[in-house]
Amino acid sequence: MQYILALDQGTTSSRSILFDTQGQVQAVAQKEFEQHYPQPGWVEHDANEIWSTQMGTASEAMSRANVEAEDLAAIGITNQRETTVVWDRATGTPIHNAIVWQDRRTSGLCDRLKDRGHLDLIQEKTGLIIDAYFSGTKIKWLLDNVDGARERAENGELAFGTVDSWLVWRMTNGKRHVTDATNASRTLLYNIHEGAWDPELLDILDIPPSMLPDVRDSSEVYGTTQGGPFDEEVPIAGIAGDQQAALFGQMCTTPGLGKNTYGTGAFLLQNTGETAVTSEHNLLTTIAYQIDGTTYYALEGSIFVAGAVVQWLRDELKMIREAAEVERLARTVDDNGGVYFVPAFTGLGAPYWDQYARGTISGLTRGANRGHLARAAIESMAYQVADVIDAMEADSGIETTELGADGGAAANDLLLQFQSDILDIPVVRPKILETTALGAAYLAGLAVGYWDSQSEIQDQWELDQMFTPSMPQNRVETLRTGWSKALDRARAWESPDSSEAAPQAADVSTNATSTAPAGEESPAAS
Ligand SMILES: Nc1ncnc2c1ncn2[C@@H]1O[C@H](COP(=O)(O)OP(=O)(O)O)[C@@H](O)[C@H]1O
Ligand SMILES: O=P(O)(O)OC[C@H](O)CO
Helix, strand or coil: CEEEEEEECCCEEEEEECCCCCEEEEEEEECCCEEEECCCCCCCCCCHHHHHHHHHHHHHHHCCCCCCCCHHEEEEECCCCCCEEEEEECCECCCCEEEEECCCCCHHHHHHHHCCCCCCCCCHHHCCCCCCCCCCHHHHHHHHHHCCCHHHHHCCCCCEECHHHHHHHCCCCCCEEEHHHHHCCCCEEECCCCCEEEEHHHHHHHCCCCCCEEEEEEEEEEEECCCCCCCCCCCEEEEHHHHHHHHHCCCCCCCCCEEEEEEECCEEEEEHHHHHHCCCCCCCCEEEEEEEEEEEEEEEEEECHHHHHHHHHHHHHCCCCCCHHHHHHCCCCCCCCCEEECCCEEEEECCECCCCCCCCCEEECCCCCCHHHHHHHHHHHHHHHHHHHHHHHHHHCCCCEEEEEEHHHHHHHHHHHHHHHHHHHEEECCCCCCCCHHHHHHHHHHHHHCCCCCHHHHHHEEEEEEEECCHHHHHHHHHHHHHHHHHHHCCCCCCCHHHCCCCCCCCCCCCCCCCCCCHHHHHHCC
């Protein structure tokens, strides 16, 4: 029996999952890896740890199912998007830690790009807004702050990649420097209408084109594995950013269909077919997938902190020992007791886009306890999603009648019930919450003929549970008004120039070779 191996490289963990022809999970292995916070608002990963945990989990999943490389029909890759890796082509060594999508260090540069009037141009070409979230300004930061990087990049010695590119490059032993259109669409450098890296944007951000990977379809054979945990060459045949992969995994392949993934962040995507819809309500236009040279688009609402708020309760406050405990704790109280938690740890994404917002807990009284805090944390995910849905309905003119939910935090019944309550629509959870990995598996399997067509996999979706609304509308209104007041307290908290200083040498972890002196960011591009 043959399998598809999906590599799901997420923000907080690397996961490898083996799927069979029925789309059923045969084995899973997962490993969390270290998050580096060298300064407030900065988030880094060690790209070598990303690689080693990903390959480690691939080996583990295969040995759990007693599967060898020869039993694999193909490998699909899905990944945290935007996170930026720059490495030396000759040695394969990253020149610095990966700068994670959540990192805010380039907020000032983004402000300057806006001041220079680039907002419309960038939105027109890329479907994105100007925000530190995307890869482009992170690449510029690395070139300007790592000693000698710009010169090496101009000499063609350095390669840039999002995490998919990095993994493929390593897995093929440096033979393939590729990405897919969904990942390219998150860089701020890719023209989503023309399907090409954009020279004008590269010029604005001062990025040498020689650093960039080839952009390919989301479902095709990019190359074969060379060693590592695979003792035979296995085709790498699918790549998609994790949110797009989840959209595909839920088979939202018809315009109008959408899903919300509650992972570290929460990401609501709605398929708009072959039309790239320009948002007028602060959503992103992004590539949903590209198959056989045809590009399909989506509208996206990106929420930076969702499940991460639970991780924060676990790791920083030590209030719980594991994420699932948050639900038990929240159920010790009847309601939020007037407490609101705005988890703007890394600013706010859609639909607010405030780089300088920071987290707040408001409405505390003497009676507020750990249960209220846990409840406010869970509810914060749902309020943010509700605000994104309002924006999406305003953009598309289509009323959302049901919400598909997946991702790690969608295991939380209280969250999905509350989500259904405040949206006043059913929320449906599929049996397989690993839709991100499933999407990557589908893309890879379709490329090698493991599955013949999308219609063959369409019927594999199975319902786990449907949550239906049961909260009186006046209560919903009171809660959403409270949330909006709390949001106001969190917004514009940080001052624009405090997020820009370069790291102290000692703070730059593992792979950094060198950095510019503190406080220095090179002049912004013209
Ligand atoms: N039962 C739960 N309730 C709430 N949050 C949860 C629960 N289980 C996991 N999470 C959260 O979900 C996130 C992990 O989901 P996952 O989809 O694996 O994320 P990612 O791919 O971003 O790493 C973590 O932030 C974790 O805190
Ligand atoms: O790692 P996840 O699942 O939270 O996804 C991260 C997103 O891709 C960031 O855009």
